[in-house]
Amino acid sequence: MDWVGKSGSPSAPHAEAGARASARREKIASQMAQDAAGEIARLRARADFVEQYSYFLDLLADRPDKRLAAIGKPVAAFLCQVAPLELIEAHGLHPFRLMGGHQAAERLSSPSLPAVMCPMLRSLLGSMMSLDQGPELAGLIMPTMCDWTVKFGSLSELCGLKLPAKLHLMDPPRVKNSPQTSDRWLKETWRLNDFLTAISGRKIGPKELSKAIRVYRQAFMALSDLIDLKRQSKLPQIWFTVITAAFYLDQVQNWTQAARAVWLAVGDQALVGPGSVQTDFKNASAAGVNLGPPDLSGRRNQAKKVFLAGSPIFFPNFKTLLLVEQAGLETVIDDFCSSERLLPGPVAVSDESFYGLMTALSQRYQLGCLCPTFADHYQVVNNITNLFDHPLFQGVIFHVLKGCHLFDLKSLAVEPNVKGLGIKFLRLETDYSREDRDTLLTRLEAFAGTL
Amino acid sequence: MSIRTFRFLSQHVFFLILTFGGRLGVSLGPSLPCLSCPYVVGCGGICYLRFLQSPMGGLGMNWAVLSSGRGLAALAALGLFIALVALLGQSWCGWTCPFGLVQDYAARLRNKLRIREAIFTERTMAFIKTLKYVCFGYLVSTPVLITLGAAHPDLSLPYCAICPVKLIMPLLTGDTTYLNLDFTNPVLLTTSVVLMIFSGLVLVGMFFKTRFFCLLCPMSVLIGLFRPLYLLRVLKRPQACLGCGNCRRVCPADIDKTTPAIDPGSNCNPALVKPVTLSTSGCQGCFNCAQCCATDGSLAIKYGPWAIFNSSRRYAARFLKGRTAFFKALKGPGDRL
Incomplete structure (x- = not known):
């Protein structure tokens, strides 16, 4: 199925414009491939690279369309984490999260889009435009978590994109902890079930759903063990993000197995002696050599530990993560839906009928979600303050992508609460461009100095 | 076990x-x-x-x-x-x-x-x-x-x-x-x-x-009637709760205090939020809630002044997956109640 709308009559000016657009598309696609390959090469060159990461890097190195075709299952793409993965899996479909982390892709979509807009979505639309032939999708699930996702269909049209599959909008209630809104979300989940039945041609029962829930519980356990490694400073945030970024690019069982392999390989590594993180960078810069990010494995016990919250970070845009490392900070906790909150958590079920399983899934995905789209923000604050009385982190860095109003508002709501508890807080507003690297680094270094 | x-x-x-x-x-x-x-x-x-x-x-x-x-x-x-x-x-x-x-x-x-x-x-x-x-x-x-x-x-x-x-x-x-x-x-x-x-x-x-x-x-x-005398009880720290609803869903007594709302006056300050007891009338002391809670230290089982179990992501992940890890998780990371 085409990701790009076909042009109309082949008149000469149109044909010329079409050829120009095509050339531009190819150029940007090539730039995107280069960016991804460059990031992967830099990651491989890191001193803390272990062979077990290769599986994830290989998945990220593939073009998404080729990668998804290799999975061997029809794919249901979705945008936000509130669409229950277990339900998609139970229908024999592969859940694939649409992500946009390429700065180059933004150049393709920007002329057709508002000036101030979520860079992730702009990049995603650009990525879709850059592909001549997109992946075969059985369906496209769009939980309308923010204004941009509500208008995803219109934005696609603005970009001249023909949606690659039937679009299913989910309407999440913005208020939690109310029986009425929980019921509404449950109805949405049932509606999603109907949609998945229609696109997969497969009506499922409690057995299939139970099995899928078990599979994702295992994945959560693997993820949870990796989170523990990160807390213990054995697994750097950047590798953790690589692992989670590859989650949707293979069958969940394979990913779980590979994550266990990382856990076994990295979990036993002992921390080595202290050193200066910045020294590596300074020496490398002075010598004009790009050594890649520093080896933090030995110095992590010296680095100032931080909690990284806010807008998600997607491959290959690891700018913020690298800058945090460069500033001598170590991320031991994050609350990104692209990272630690990749899965909502294990689903506890007491009623194993189909209705009971659907209710459990619906509640887990709605109530456990920390997305700022919801009215109550106390859970987000809880997530930060709950861990603060442990010597896990010394400050909070709140990452806001320009144009992401929800996280912007959330940062304003969270800041006084966090500061009120005596926790250092830094709001870091950025986008996918590289121009602000130095400014951000200076701010991060100054922040590190206050910890 | x-x-x-x-x-x-x-x-x-x-x-x-x-x-x-x-x-x-x-x-x-x-x-x-x-x-x-x-x-x-x-x-x-x-x-x-x-x-x-x-x-x-x-x-x-x-x-x-x-x-x-x-x-x-x-x-x-x-x-x-x-x-x-x-x-x-x-x-x-x-x-x-x-x-x-x-x-x-x-x-x-x-x-x-x-x-x-x-x-x-x-x-x-x-x-x-x-x-x-x-x-x-x-x-x-x-x-x-x-x-x-x-x-x-x-x-x-x-x-x-x-x-x-x-x-x-x-x-x-x-x-x-x-x-x-x-x-x-x-x-x-x-x-x-x-x-x-x-x-x-x-x-x-x-x-x-x-x-x-x-x-x-x-x-x-x-x-x-003798609730104040209980030595064994389940306590919840509202300021640690992420409100996922796992505890309420597995509670056979449908105790709704499992997801208490935070008092806005507390301004999310842990020092101002007191633990809430879940061992209310109707509680059967099964501790399903504490086992299924995947938030570190949100729920705790206390015996007298001693916390004998703290909820944790690690325990819940293993418990719900079916593997047992009671002794490992007995002293989870959230030992604060």
Whole structure:
């Protein structure tokens, strides 16, 4: 199925414009491939690279369309984490999260889009435009978590994109902890079930759903063990993000197995002696050599530990993560839906009928979600303050992508609460461009100095 | 080994002791805070409700009996009951009650057959929960009325006469003695009819609703009277809760305090938010909530001043996956309550 709308009559000016657009598309696609390959090469060159990461890097190195075709299952793409993965899996479909982390892709979509807009979505639309032939999708699930996702269909049209599959909008209630809104979300989940039945041609029962829930519980356990490694400073945030970024690019069982392999390989590594993180960078810069990010494995016990919250970070845009490392900070906790909150958590079920399983899934995905789209923000604050009385982190860095109003508002709501508890807080507003690297680094270094 | 496995073992051991222990000479006395039915031939202990209704040892005692040695024996039985409640709190219901185990098996059967559990509206649930207070009121007032001559003497042991456990537990051991109507007089006929209807309702109810009878059980009211004395209790730190609803979903008593709202005045400051006890009336002390909570330190099981278990992501991940990690997670990272 085409990701790009076909042009109309082949008149000469149109044909010329079409050829120009095509050339531009190819150029940007090539730039995107280069960016991804460059990031992967830099990651491989890191001193803390272990062979077990290769599986994830290989998945990220593939073009998404080729990668998804290799999975061997029809794919249901979705945008936000509130669409229950277990339900998609139970229908024999592969859940694939649409992500946009390429700065180059933004150049393709920007002329057709508002000036101030979520860079992730702009990049995603650009990525879709850059592909001549997109992946075969059985369906496209769009939980309308923010204004941009509500208008995803219109934005696609603005970009001249023909949606690659039937679009299913989910309407999440913005208020939690109310029986009425929980019921509404449950109805949405049932509606999603109907949609998945229609696109997969497969009506499922409690057995299939139970099995899928078990599979994702295992994945959560693997993820949870990796989170523990990160807390213990054995697994750097950047590798953790690589692992989670590859989650949707293979069958969940394979990913779980590979994550266990990382856990076994990295979990036993002992921390080595202290050193200066910045020294590596300074020496490398002075010598004009790009050594890649520093080896933090030995110095992590010296680095100032931080909690990284806010807008998600997607491959290959690891700018913020690298800058945090460069500033001598170590991320031991994050609350990104692209990272630690990749899965909502294990689903506890007491009623194993189909209705009971659907209710459990619906509640887990709605109530456990920390997305700022919801009215109550106390859970987000809880997530930060709950861990603060442990010597896990010394400050909070709140990452806001320009144009992401929800996280912007959330940062304003969270800041006084966090500061009120005596926790250092830094709001870091950025986008996918590289121009602000130095400014951000200076701010991060100054922040590190206050910890 | 997980808490769930411990509980499973405990329930079976107590079921065997309390149902058949008497045949081997085991007797745990008449002060048990669980439904160990004396109408089961060869039971290994007696539910305190039975003793409480007795004219010779409970609320029906007259002054002559009260001032005799029997009065002291009754006080000793009450003291023992209170001590047992203080020791294990409401976990008597979740960990030892033989009829609780029977209900758990009914729920297991329902789950095996993938039949949907009944969901009651808040209003219905509130109504059902008041029925246990009605039962309790009936239980404590009738013996007093008999002593005062205001009720028929055949209503002695008024609650036992209509308690479904009296019919169902003996039936499980093959004893059909109580499966009949008593035509001796209108009072006994009425109570036996009520017994049949009540038992039928409970049999159906416990299949469609987990621990249905516990919603009506007067023992939980009696145990709840001594709540301030509980050593074993579940506490929640609202400021640690992410509100995912796991705990509420697995609570057989549908306790809604599992997801308490934060007081806005506290401004999310942990110092201003006090832990909330979940060991309220209706709690069965099963600790499903603490085991399923995937937030570090949000729920804790405390025994006296000691936190013996803290909820953690690590434990919940293993527990819900099916692997057991009780000892590993015994002292989870959230040791703060």
